Amino acid sequence: MKDIAWLLPALPLLGFIINGLGRKALPKMVAGVIGSAAVLGSFIIGLMLFMHVHETQHGEVLNYYRWLSVGSLVIDLGLYIDQLSAWMILIITGIGFLIHVYSMGYMSHDAGHNKFFAYLNLFVFFMLVLVMGSNYPMMFIGWEGVGLCSYLLIGFWNTNTNYNNAAKKAFVMNRIGDLGFLLGMFMIYYYFGSLDYQVVFAKVAGVEINSPIIVGIALLLFVGAMGKSAQLPLYTWLPDAMAGPTPVSALIHAATMVTAGIYMIVRSNIIYTFAPSAQTVVMVVGLATSIFAAIIGLKQNDIKKVLAYSTVSQLGLMFMALGVGAYSSAMFHVTTHAFFKALLFLGSGSVIHAMGNEQDIRKMGGLWKKLPITAWTFLLGTLAICGIPPLSGFFSKDEILLNAFTANPVIWGLAVVSSLITTIYMFRLLFVTFFGKFRGTYDQEHHLHESPASMTIPLVVLCILSVFGGLLNVPEIFGGNAWAHHWFGEMLFKPALGGIEHAVSHSMELVLMGVMLVLIAIAFVVLRNKYITKGAVPEADEEMTGFTKLVGNKFMVDEIYDFFIVKPIYLFSSALYYVCELKFIDLIVNAIGDGIVGLGRLFRRLQTGNIGFYIFTMVLSIVAILVFKYFVV
Amino acid sequence: MKSIVLLSLLGVTSMFAGVFNYRKLILPIILIGIAAAIGLFVDQWGMNKSFYQMAFFDNYAIAFSCLLLSVSFLIFTLALYHYRKEGDIVTDLYALFIFALTGGLLMTSFSNLVMLFLGIEILSIPLYVLAGSRRADLASNEAALKYFLMGAFATGFLLFGIALVYGASGTFDLAGIAAYVKAGKDIPDFFYVGIVLLIVALLFKVSAAPFHFWAPDVYQGSPVLVTTFMSTVVKIAAFAAFLRLFNYCFTPLASYYEIILTAAAVATLLIGNVTALYQQSVKRMLAYSGISHAGYLLIALVVMGASATSVVFFYSAAYAAASLVAFAVLTAVMENKEGRESFETFKGLAKNNPILALCMSVAMLSLAGIPPLAGFFGKYFLFATAIKDGYLWLVLVAIFNSLISLYYYLRVIINMYSSADDEVPAFTPNYALVLMLLLSLGANLALGFYPDLLMGLLG
Secondary structure (H helix, E strand, O other): OHHHHOHHHHHHHHHHHHHHHOOOOOOHHHHHHHHHHHHHHHHHHHHHHHHHHHHHOOOEEEEEEEEEEEOOEEEEEEEEEOHHHHHHHHHHHHHHHHHHHHHHHHOOOOOOHHHHHHHHHHHHHHHHHHHHEOEHHHHHHHHHHHHHHHHHHHOOOOOOHHHHHHHHHHHHHHHHHHHHHHHHHHHHHHHHOOOEHHHHHHHHOOOOOOOHHHHHHHHHHHHHHHHHOOOOOOOOHHHHHHHOOHHHHHHHHHHOHHHHHHHHHHHOHHHHHOOHHHHHHHHHHHHHHHHHHHHHHHOOOEHHHHHHHHHHHHHHHHHHHHHOOOHHHHHHHHHHHHHHHHHHHHHHHHHHHHOOOOOEHHHOOOOOOOOHHHHHHHHHHHHHHHOOOOOHHHHHHHHHHHHHHHHOHHHHHHHHHHHHHHHHHHHHHHHHHHOOOOOOOHHHHHHOOOOOHHHHHHHHHHHHHHHHHHHHHOOHHHOOOOHHHHHHHOOOOHHHOOOOOOOOOHHHHHHHHHHHHHHHHHHHHHHHHHHHHOOOOOOOHHHOOHHHHHHHOHHHHHHHHHHHHHHHHHHHHHHHHHHHHHHHHHHHHHHHHHHHHHHHHHHHHHOOOOHHHHHHHHHHHHHHHHHHHHHHO | OHHHHHHHHHHHHHHHHHHHOOHHHHHHHHHHHHHHHHHHHHHOOOOOEEEOOOEEEOHHHHHHHHHHHHHHHHHHHHHHHHOOOOOOOOHHHHHHHHHHHHHHHHHHHEOEHHHHHHHHHHHHHHHHHHHOOOOOOHHHHHHHHHHHHHHHHHHHHHHHHHHHHHHHHOOOEHHHHHHHHHHOOOOOHHHHHHHHHHHHHHHHHOOOOOOOOHHHHHHHHOOHHHHHHHHHHHHHHHHHHHHHHHHHHHHHHHHHHHHHHHHHHHHHHHHHHHHHHOOOEHHHHHHHHHHHHHHHHHHHHHHOHHHHHHHHHHHHHHHHHHHHHHHHHHHHHHHHOOOOOEHHHHOOHHHHOHHHHHHHHHHHHHHHOOOOOHHHHHHHHHHHHHHHOOOHHHHHHHHHHHHHHHHHHHHHHHHHOOOOOOOOOOOOOOHHHHHHHHHHHHHHHHHHHOOHHHHOOOO
């Protein structure tokens, strides 16, 4: 296993190097094939590793190189292959490959096509480092690396200032989270003397539950997760990140990178198990984010923005699951979400492609007949995310809700509200976009076409995964064996598992499902009536009033941050610049420089060129030394 | 000893090259001869051979001799470039270089004060001639005359110092003097005066303040190849002699002369660096830079001890590797710009010849002490040793001076990477220049990445 595991991240890195160096020389077709093949190769190796873990049933640390050994700090460039990383590898490379293929079609007209593939490969490389590293510093390297790639790809069309600002915003917001991650690592090292997973986790098992140290570590790591996985209050970068090309939104900002925070907490599950109060914080933040983002999603009219808020909301749901200790349920939802959210984003990309870069759903409508494959797959994706049985979303969401109910019925109630809102905005999106009359321009109508095969094939594959993905974890109530649940159970800290499984009777479980499904059905009927039968179109921005307007403006969160945080910082910064820097520091620095140069001028005058003077100083110096030695000292 | 004989023969061979008309062959012969001399020295490693109590070839002598020979090898490679045109071939000058080098070897291996004196004179007299070797150039003549007059003064002090030391101890032999000092009975005052005069003479040779006045004028006036030789081979030889003499004989009296060396080190650092700021000529700037590096090395002399020898050796090697590149690039630029040498002449070099500019940048950064280049580790080892021995304040002064030096080193780089005011003709690449740059640059990087190559050599 050690012989081939390193190839997994190495292949995309190689792809990055080839495409990066040859971005001017390589034909587009070649660059696309190289980029995709690199990820496909990783996927195949990933499958081999997965089968290996499946057979051996335990994780394995592979150390390749001792990177640092300073005092007691030892950092190995090592990989850790266990149930969790093998699973994540398959998601990253599997969906990554499909999105690479899709990009070959989507970006075919773009001048930066080869650069785009280079960046995508670099992203896959860093993401693999993130999930495969055998210690926190490795995770951090990947963490920062994917942040960099995210920045590069959000601002990919860098001639647009707004896009660049979105990229900067993503970077800065993530840095805030990263600071938490870093501090968390420092604390881990300070108290446990190592950053290696095996060592740290072994030592955590010895601490007192809810001791301030472990809670502190858990909360600081969670701050990192908040940034990367777009949770309150650091979520604002993710909707703006939709400025990047759509495949990027699908791969990075929906399916993989944003789940890094979930991965981190599942990886550190033992830390959270020993810090129940931190778990409660995770649960509350996740739930709040889920509802808050869902509400904003209700009134968005940009097709990608709706999906972006939906992503934030779904991530919130996953954090809520982590907060109640349902790690395997969260991972299962990460998986199904990766399937259907990637599908929905790629579908929206197909729509945008067909509409000539129009993203406002109010100017679409009636696309069903023109884009049949896109429409069908989008429909199935929507059903999956809404949790209609037997699609994948139903199983994963149901498991989260069930765990929430076990923890506390109130949590369940709020989670149901969040899911219901999700259903509402998703059906609204579907109906307004694909049904009713076409509302675009004449040119757009005649330009409408189904996307090429390189784009529709990934859609179909993802659609199949979205539909049947639930089979990975069919609960006992439907005669399944909850395979994924047991799979992750192997790598979780054992006491974290207990208690949840049979806390709710099967009849209660059915009742809960029933409630959810009835609510979804009602929402479906109402929305169908409004948008299809009556043909309503969401109001224009000027027409919005009151609460609707507030929601449409995303609760003014950006403006609030701007007013309360960004502006004061700028003010403080300019105060420092105009007062401290210009009035004091510059003066001192310049005075030192001028002084030394003045001294140089003085010394230069001594160098007269007159040899008599030279010899005179020489003799004088000798006399001075002798006088000093015999009469002074 | 065989190497010294070989070199003397090589000098004579070179002298007759003009007469018997094998000028074209002479440079290759010299290069092979120097390489052979290095080989002969390496062969002697660890044998500690003594010759009639006059010369003693311990590892210290062999290491410094090999360093001097290697630097000379590179300088002759540069000569291959500099004097490549027909009629340029000046075999008698080569002979003088080789004789001076022979003197330098004696300065690293003497075990008798007479040999020290002979070594210094054999080194110096050819240099007086070499400094004035551009006969039509007034500046070159002036340099030669100044160097000779001041050098004669210094020689006077050196002899007087030796005489006083002999008068007190009754011997020229280093071991004898060391035993005399160690015994420490009734050392007369004039013995101490002798030490002071020896220090003065050697400070003059290493161009340390306040005996540095000759250096800028002579460096600037001399032909560039001679300047290269003076600021590398001569300086290293003088330091090797300085360290050998004092380490061997006078360490028990360190408390007496320490203050003189410390004052000289601080003054040298300050004058060298601060005056370099104000220069318009790169050649003159390099002269001052050479003075300031003598200041750093003097710190090592103050600190002394066994650790100082390896530090001085490493620092000299690092300094030589960087200086050689700097002078080689300067030679090439001056040749291309009709002998001008101001900072402005370096403008546009990066565009015109990026390789040359890159080499120069690396050299400048190494001289300034930027990691991971050799110059950084030279300074690092030096400062670390000094701090360990309790000279923190001296290190702070040195670091302050390093900061100042950044200004004039970076000024070269900035000029190279800004665009030229006028069009300049393209450089013609030359294999000798490329080889020389490659070797010096390789040495610089090798010492930067594997400082242990030389650090462990002298224990």
